[in-house]
Amino acid sequence: MPQTLLRTPLFDTHLALGGRMTPFAGWEMPIQYRDGILAEARAVRSASGLFDVSHMGRIFVNGPQAAALLDWVTTADVPKLALGQGRYTLICTEAGGILDDAIVYRLGEERFLLVCNASNRPAVWEWLQRWRGSRFPSVTLDDRTLEVGMIAWQGPATPAAMEALCPGLPKSLRIFRITQASIAGIAALVARTGYTGEDGFEIMPSSADTPALWERLQQAGATPCGLGARDILRLEAALPLHGNDISTATNPFEAGLDRFVSLDKESAATPALRQVLQRGLTRKLTGFRMTERGVPRHGYPILADGKTAGEVTSGGYSPTLDAYVGMGYVAVELAAPGSRFAIDIRGKATEAEVVALPFYSRRRG
Numbered sequence: 001m002p003q004t005l006l007r008t009p010l011f012d013t014h015l016a017l018g019g020r021m022t023p024f025a026g027w028e029m030p031i032q033y034r035d036g037i038l039a040e041a042r043a044v045r046s047a048s049g050l051f052d053v054s055h056m057g058r059i060f061v062n063g064p065q066a067a068a069l070l071d072w073v074t075t076a077d078v079p080k081l082a083l084g085q086g087r088y089t090l091i092c093t094e095a096g097g098i099l100d101d102a103i104v105y106r107l108g109e110e111r112f113l114l115v116c117n118a119s120n121r122p123a124v125w126e127w128l129q130r131w132r133g134s135r136f137p138s139v140t141l142d143d144r145t146l147e148v149g150m151i152a153w154q155g156p157a158t159p160a161a162m163e164a165l166c167p168g169l170p171k172s173l174r175i176f177r178i179t180q181a182s183i184a185g186i187a188a189l190v191a192r193t194g195y196t197g198e199d200g201f202e203i204m205p206s207s208a209d210t211p212a213l214w215e216r217l218q219q220a221g222a223t224p225c226g227l228g229a230r231d232i233l234r235l236e237a238a239l240p241l242h243g244n245d246i247s248t249a250t251n252p253f254e255a256g257l258d259r260f261v262s263l264d265k266e267s268a269a270t271p272a273l274r275q276v277l278q279r280g281l282t283r284k285l286t287g288f289r290m291t292e293r294g295v296p297r298h299g300y301p302i303l304a305d306g307k308t309a310g311e312v313t314s315g316g317y318s319p320t321l322d323a324y325v326g327m328g329y330v331a332v333e334l335a336a337p338g339s340r341f342a343i344d345i346r347g348k349a350t351e352a353e354v355v356a357l358p359f360y361s362r363r364r365g
Helices: 011-016 037-046 066-073 118-134 158-165 207-219 227-236 270-279
Strands: 020-024 027-032 049-052 057-062 086-092 098-108 111-116 140-143 151-154 178-183 186-191 200-205 223-225 283-290 301-304 307-318 323-331 340-345 348-355
Touching: 011 027, 011 207, 027 037, 027 227, 037 049, 037 223, 037 227, 049 207, 049 227, 057 066, 057 118, 066 111, 066 118, 098 118, 098 186, 111 118, 118 140, 151 158, 151 207, 158 200, 158 207, 178 207, 186 207, 200 207, 227 307, 227 323, 283 340, 301 323, 307 340
Parallel strands: 049 223
Antiparallel strands: 020 027, 049 151, 057 111, 057 140, 086 098, 098 111, 151 200, 178 186, 186 200, 283 323, 283 348, 301 307, 301 340, 307 323, 340 348
């Protein structure tokens, strides 16, 4: 029997806005609205956009051993997180592969929130349950994905618009911090995080309040955006997508995520990750820009001297740069900026040049 797709609290809102719905990670989600993917991506870069990210997992971890459990299963130094602080982190297997990438927030002395990818929520839940059962029995796990909505409000105009709805919040809430606030009279957890390369907020009201909050944010000038624009924006910012750029078959170091790994602690993955460094890297996740016309898509072979040297993990058109860009794993000796290789695009070797990541940064404009 076909799997029944889950629906976020905003499903009816998406239909009313003309959203084109598609299956994604077990959910029915909008890939775009009436104006199209490129217009949505440009709106986020120039003003502000709204994304329904309620499909992402929201798991609350509570109890005297909560910090210890999260420290064991992630690459972050969780006990050092201050109250209200968040950190991007990796959940790695005992073999050192990336089970998921996530954000962990400290909500209290013994209370944390783990936000994980929708497609990996069952695996992350099972991983947490395993270690809770064997090492951290005092921890309580509460998956509230269906009870709590999540809206990403992103773009350079967002802080000023947020100031009008919640005076003082943009100045008091720094990057990668989280707080409880009232946005236009609606209670929500608010984090200064996102997946677009722009400033913005990820807002978590109750599921019941999520449609009303979305409407209020849209009235504040935000453009509704779908999965298509989100993928373009995160590619421009070189933010990895699990299942494409990172997976259980990749480790944090070859993925260029070294800065998010603390090896000064013991965890489920620490022994394997130390061995990876001892052996040295043979490949590296590398960014490239097409120098000939062609669209580099996920799975296309990367060629060096006519031979397969890797494959594209993410690629497409960047409206911000007006160029075709992509990422993929290649041998370390091919990964330096300025190196050249080709992408096999439907049987044609199409030239590309390695460039430094990210492709786009709001700090550089």
